[in-house]
Amino acid sequence: MDRTRRFSRPPGPLSPPPRLLAALIAGVVAAGGLVASAQTAHAADTELARNGGFEAGLDGWSCTAGSGTAVSSPVHGGAKALQATPAGGDNAQCAQSVTVQPNSTYTLSSWVRGSYVYLGASGTGTTDVSTWTQSAPSWQQLTTTFKTGASTTSVTIYTHGWYGTGAYYADDVSLLGPGGDPVQLPAVPTGLTAGSATSSSITLNWAASSGATGYRVYQGGTQVATTSGTSATVTGLAASTAYTFQVSATNTAGESAKSAAVTASTTSGGGNPGxxxxxxxxxxxxxxxxxxxxxxxxxxxxxxxxxxxxxxxxxxxxxxxxxxxxxxxxxxxxxxxxxxxxxxxxxxxxxxxxxxxxxxxxxxxxxxxxxxxxxxxxxxxxxxxxxxxxxxxxxxxxxxxxxxxxxxxxxxxxxxxxxxxxxxxxxxxxxxxxxxxxxxxxxxxxxxxxxxxxxxxxxxxxxxxxxxxxxxxxxxxxxxxxxxxxxxxxxxxxxxxxxxxxxxxxxxxxxxxxxxxxxxxxxxxxxxxxxxxxxxxxxxxxxxxxxxxxxxxxxxxxxxxxxxxxxxxxxxxxxxxxxxxxxxxxxxxxxxxxxxxxxxxxxxxxxxxxxxxxx
The missing domain is CATH 3.20.20.80 (Glycosidases)
Incomplete structure (x- = not known):
């Protein structure tokens, strides 16, 4: 708070970054990807992208703010392609986590259509990469390569558009490089029960899921916690109130369906523990x-x-x-x-x-x-x-x-x-x-x-x-x-x-x-x-x-x-x-x-x- 009038500090730095400036910055970062050409995979290379042609809808993919859907036209190959539409402050990013090997080279590519379409990989353990096109009125292939770090076993590959622009399309997303058997989605958690409760918290327990490396806890359909164990305490709840919870399991292949729901209530409590x-x-x-x-x-x-x-x-x-x-x-x-x-x-x-x-x-x-x-x-x-x-x-x-x-x-x-x-x-x-x-x-x-x-x-x-x-x-x-x-x-x-x-x-x-x-x-x-x-x-x-x-x-x-x-x-x-x-x-x-x-x-x-x- 200010000793003078509280609006003396210019609010500019706290406002959303200008779209044009952000786009220019992104372009500079991705410039190397613009001139990259497609590389032929080595004989030992494996296709690691799951459902890269979107023939199974969005299976394996997660799109921000519900921005993505599989469409039958236009497509580059097969019968389906991804259509994702930025809205408001969302850039319509669709991503999936892929299991990789450390100290290995990978080639990422995708066919895209639209304005300001991006393709990239994060969590590489070295230098994250991205490439983009400002305008692709017809199908255009984007390609980039990266090397994983010494301890990297998973990367995230993604596509996204830009704020305030129209829908973009992606198809035949490919990640080629050393890999093993694809990781399967973990089993849906079972045995979810509610344990001890206070006026502001409820403890949940469930059985371990085969193939799971983590779990997500949902309250009324909204994710409220993550954990690597088989219990969690949800806090910040109102006293004397009933809540419904579900749990899903996760690993590098993605997220399972949610468990059966359980309903539990906080106690009447009172006072302020703080x-x-x-x-x-x-x-x-x-x-x-x-x-x-x-x-x-x-x-x-x-x-x-x-x-x-x-x-x-x-x-x-x-x-x-x-x-x-x-x-x-x-x-x-x-x-x-x-x-x-x-x-x-x-x-x-x-x-x-x-x-x-x-x-x-x-x-x-x-x-x-x-x-x-x-x-x-x-x-x-x-x-x-x-x-x-x-x-x-x-x-x-x-x-x-x-x-x-x-x-x-x-x-x-x-x-x-x-x-x-x-x-x-x-x-x-x-x-x-x-x-x-x-x-x-x-x-x-x-x-x-x-x-x-x-x-x-x-x-x-x-x-x-x-x-x-x-x-x-x-x-x-x-x-x-x-x-x-x-x-x-x-x-x-x-x-x-x-x-x-x-x-x-x-x-x-x-x-x-x-x-x-x-x-x-x-x-x-x-x-x-x-x-x-x-x-x-x-x-x-x-x-x-x-x-x-x-x-x-x-x-x-x-x-x-x-x-x-x-x-x-x-x-x-x-x-x-x-x-x-x-x-x-x-x-x-x-x-x-x-x-x-x-x-x-x-x-x-x-x-x-x-x-x-x-x-």
């Missing part, structure tokens, strides 16, 4: 405590009773990598009428006596924090503890922005991060939680770029993300999900973001908040890879972040639209074009930047929250 003692529905606001801007200074004692969580903005680092955090109340020279430190502390105690929680928020737009070393981590813990103890605060809000969190190339598993700034932050927060115990309130306010964008991007870089910050909060959120009181992603200054419907949603309307929040409550594949499924959060852990007024941020949402978003998410009513994957009456509430801007705007944001009929 701590905090918040009301069932809470209003969170940032208080400009260390600086002044056009919104004016608000004394702690003058914060309206509507606010359940008050985040002191900001504790800031003495340097980017020191880990040393300091909080200094706004000086009288900058904030005329500021209370004394003694009065400030007394007002905090009064708010707490009234049931409110007061936190120190670390970071903001200008407060970049990078815990690059364990020494910085330890300094962070000590200095934040000192602030909490001195002012008698209830916990910590993590508002890291900018380049505070970025992922190193190769850091591809949010469950086991390796980037030091991420690993050290997780360790520091766990240490603080352990020090203060169940009463400790831990909240996070990342931008959508750091969370939901982890679903949108794929390609090169971390998660396949096109920016090292893309989805960089995901390992932190996942590691702290049992300790996290609230996640309130900033649904503003974001540009357009892709939802689980594979469509882009724009800020400022109910659909944007519905789509972004549905992702958190449903879970989503990281970088479009269903094997890396980010689990859902509990509804009581999630609040929607919005600017309090047009002055406070780019993406202001009118009260009527906020009400529509809450109606859709909590009551499955007033939903627009985006259809949620459930309804969550236990959604915790709203967060806003800021208390000051809301007071400047006559208290409109808080009034709308107070008037909302949650039940």
């Amino acid at each position: 701590g905090g003692g918040l009301p069932a529905h809470a209003l969170v606001g940032y208080l400009h405590a260390s600086f002044a801007n056009g919104s004016g200074y608000t004394r702690m004692a003058d914060v309206p009773d509507s606010w359940d969580v008050i985040d002191l903005a900001f504790g800031e680092p003495t340097s980017v990598t020191s880990g040393d955090i300091r909080f200094t109340p706004c000086p009288v020279s900058e904030c005329p009428g500021v209370e004394s430190t003694a009065d400030f502390k007394a007002a905090i105690k009064a708010k707490q006596a009234a049931g409110k929680k007061v936190l120190i928020s670390i970071g903001g737009q200008n407060g970049q924090v990078q815990l690059t070393t364990t020494a910085a981590r330890d300094t962070f813990v000590a200095s934040v503890s000192k602030i909490i103890d001195e002012y008698g605060l209830d916990g910590l809000d993590v508002d890291f922005e900018g380049h505070s969190l970025s992922l190193n190339t190769g850091d591809t598993d949010f469950r086991n991060p390796t980037t030091p700034v991420v690993v050290n932050l997780i360790s520091a927060l766990k240490t603080l939680k352990a020090k203060y115990g169940a009463k400790f309130v831990l909240t996070m306010a990342p931008e959508t770029f750091f969370v939901q964008m982890g679903y949108q991007y794929y390609g090169s870089g971390p998660w396949g993300g096109q920016d090292p910050r893309c989805g960089a909060y995901l390992p932190v959120i996942h590691a702290l999900r049992d300790d996290l009181t609230l996640l309130h992603v900033q649904d503003y200054n974001s540009g357009s973001i892709m939802g689980l419907d594979n469509q882009y949603h724009s800020m400022g309307g109910a659909d944007f908040h519905i789509a972004m929040t549905d992702m958190l409550l449903t879970g989503f594949p990281v970088a479009g890879d269903s094997s890396r499924m980010f689990p859902a959060l509990r509804p009581d852990q999630v609040a929607i972040g919005l600017p309090a007024s047009t002055n406070a941020g780019n993406g202001y949402t009118a009260p009527a639209e906020v009400t529509k978003a809450l109606n859709c998410l909590t009551k499955n009513a007033d939903c627009g074009s985006y259809r949620t994957h459930g309804s969550w009456p236990g959604l915790r509430g709203l967060m806003t930047w800021s208390v000051n801007w809301d007071r400047f705007n006559g208290g409109e944001f808080a009034r709308n929250f107070d008037a909302y009929p949650w039940s």
